[in-house]
Amino acid sequence: MKRGMRYSDFLEALDKEQNYLQNGGTSYRRQTAAMARDLASINDGLAQFLNRQELVRQVRTAYPLADEERVQDVAKMLNVVAKNVYLRSNVSDEAAAYVRSRKAR
Numbered sequence: 673m674k675r676g677m678r679y680s681d682f683l684e685a686l687d688k689e690q691n692y693l694q695n696g697g698t699s700y701r702r703q704t705a706a707m708a709r710d711l712a713s714i715n716d717g718l719a720q721f722l723n724r725q726e727l728v729r730q731v732r733t734a735y736p737l738a739d740e741e742r743v744q745d746v747a748k749m750l751n752v753v754a755k756n757v758y759l760r761s762n763v764s765d766e767a768a769a770y771v772r773s774r775k776a777r
Contacts, residue, residue: 679718682757686712689753704742707735708749721754 690705697705711734712721720726727747735743763771 678761679716681761682718682721682754683709683712685753685757686750689749704745704749707731707738707742707746708753710734711746712750718754718757721750722758724748724751727751 686705686709690702690709693702693705711731714734715721715730720730724747727750728743731738731743731746731750735746738746
């Protein structure tokens with residue numbers, strides 16, 4: 673059964689990414705994760721994070737002093753995490769069971 677994509681799942685996934693980077697990530701990646709999480713917390717819809725071009729615009733607006741590389745990296749992080757959450761929430765039970773069985777081998 674599909675349970676649908678929830679905004680709270682997205683925020684939780686960003687928190688996990690940020691925590692993961694705290695233990696060995698570069699300062700650049702930690703800063704990128706913090707910026708992504710901050711931007712996500714001031715928005716309330718998840719669909720906007722599935723559109724990379726829209727994200728780039730939002731990051732530029734939120735962080736006008738950030739260089740272009742940082743803007744692209746923050747947008748990419750938000751987009752990749754949102755797509756992962758979306759895919760996990762929309763995979764059928766049968767497909768999820770198949771993936772688990774393949775991983776177990």
